[in-house]
Amino acid sequence: MRINWLSVSVLLFLLGTRPLALVHAQELTDPLIQIGSPGNLYSEILDEERKFWIHLPESYSASVDITYPVIYLLDGEQLLGGLAAIQQFYSFFRIPEMIVVGISNDTNRTRDLTPTVVASRHDSEVEASGGAPEFRAFLTKELIPHIDSTYSTSAHRVLIGHSFAGLFAIDTLVGQADLFTHYVALDPSLDWDDGKWLKQALEKLDSAQLAGHSLFLAISNEIIRFSDTLTFETVDSDSSRFSLGVRSAKKFVEVQEKLHNDLSFASKFYDQDIHGSIPLVGMRDGLVDIYDFWELKRPSLYNDPDTPTETILSLIRDQSQAREEGMGYPLPMELDLLEMLGQFYADVGQTTKAKGVLALASTYYPLVSSLHGTLVDLCAELKDETCAREHAIIADSLSGASTYQDKVDSVFGDSN
């Protein structure tokens, strides 16, 4: 027998169907969806005003003591809509809630995102290039400190970049890996400077120590632009500069996969996508890859009444521990999820299991008065006076009342 379908709503919740994470219109005449609050910062390093946009998670509240990981998204004006959509459909289920900082690269794009100075590229003159070190200094010394001082951020940071910005992302991994935890490079311009940059980057990667960092590399099918017959497998037979981009990406994959720098590395070739379309699928796959530890393991067990209490508690502990290891700081299973599970087990008469779940939850969230309050009721139902009194004292001390201790007295008799 399986318990009733109330479980559906619990599991909808467990598995990530939650209200929209997008900013919604307040007025009837407003657009339905509004994404990205504008911000700006004067950069002393770049000697200019820099624009960015902030997209906060659904649950974000300045007054609550929770910190969020941060995605730094280059070319914010182009990619923020796509990333917000991915967050809407995958947050909770496959990825954590995150703050997004969409950085404008509408001005001085080539200057800021390219690692070395070149005179020309693809037969066109390049006006300004090689400013990546300065732009990275702007991120390191100005933008990231500004964001960290303004929002509830954790030190877990992801950098996402496409094209030149993907090149910048990998150049940052190579030269200043600790600036971000994870990197997503979408069709990066690894053919920069006719291959000279790549050669040096691969040498540096060889001697780097990148434990705790990951890189997801998405490669689009640019081959169809210059050849009607070549494929990803056979493109190396072409030696023209037209194929240098995809050959450089293949080379990067081939070399990195043999290195022992402890980088967690994954790459994917998108046969059906081109340079312009790859950001949406690439960002989704990159984030799902980074947070592969996030997904709830064996969700059906939560729904099966035959699952022993100890198994449920182990699942919750393992999930919380995997998240702590993955994020680099304690991040237990969500409070509202644990509360809903406890409520669900209580509703179907599995009081001991409910008590176990909420008692475990109270070790993760010791300051939440309502958890202890619910535990008072469950302990009372189980006729466990010691347990009821213990949680009543905590609940009342947290809320500054004597409600729960009075309640215990009325159930078990005055302890005095």
Next chain:
Amino acid sequence: MRINWLSVSVLLFLLGTRPLALVHAQELTDPLIQIGSPGNLYSEILDEERKFWIHLPESYSASVDITYPVIYLLDGEQLLGGLAAIQQFYSFFRIPEMIVVGISNDTNRTRDLTPTVVASRHDSEVEASGGAPEFRAFLTKELIPHIDSTYSTSAHRVLIGHSFAGLFAIDTLVGQADLFTHYVALDPSLDWDDGKWLKQALEKLDSAQLAGHSLFLAISNEIIRFSDTLTFETVDSDSSRFSLGVRSAKKFVEVQEKLHNDLSFASKFYDQDIHGSIPLVGMRDGLVDIYDFWELKRPSLYNDPDTPTETILSLIRDQSQAREEGMGYPLPMELDLLEMLGQFYADVGQTTKAKGVLALASTYYPLVSSLHGTLVDLCAELKDETCAREHAIIADSLSGASTYQDKVDSVFGDSN
């Protein structure tokens, strides 16, 4: 030899990298992205006010005589952000520009989207159900006529629905197929009424004639909610109501694939997605499936100077014809794309090819004065006086000036 890398920008264009299709902020303090202009309509049929949101294509202009296909998106408040992101990254490249009407289903959702009256579902009482015929009448007689009279729409329509709205989509295909051209059903609730609805629907599909219509069915991995061991392949061994949803979807696929109703049908099981996450990937795959004729065929040939003029013209004709067949009305290759190709060939000295492309373009877009103007210059360069005079007369008659005829006179001498 391949011609110079100016071609990159042409092919970026050919292959779909264009400016953002999203509504952008006008003011510095505005959110970066704003999607969905609110609309509403009083429905006599439903006797209530109905909300919707319009998302227009980037190129949309009320003053230009172009019609656009329309996507009717149920649960607009949940799905419009995702669909807008898909349009941003795939319009031009894999799908045409389309108007989106996001329909609100925040109120009376079960009533409006379910095909028959049931008393309960999954042990919960169902308050109101079976209103799909009335809701479909609202679409047929009120909303679609309203949209068609307000915007430049073509008769090519797509219906997208998720969950109950996916059930509504398939119920519409079964009962009133001609209301939409194409259908995308995302994890539809095909287990409605404990399988009774499905049985009848499959019988009706057996005798239906659905040539010209398509259905894309996306099925999520809901199995992980109730079983730790079953897979999509083995789920039929479970006879519980928990698995009825996915078993119903499998049954639908199995039966429809054997029918001879001429429906263009595709389905996909998403192992890594659940009910809540499937809309983003499902909408992308569904639209790419519907518009598989849209993608530019053999794009590298446009970039290869050795490609004969006649081959280029054939490619353009074939592409335009495929789009006409796919859309159901003439929709030649984009004017700006043809102009850019012509300009590109002219720039690299392939004047005959440039002239051929633009002459073909002028048959698709006979009223565009600038096309004939450019042809005057190309014909003059080729010393083809007849051709130059012919296009000069048309260009001048369209623009109401004598600029081009004067120019031809100055090149070839006064014809008088």
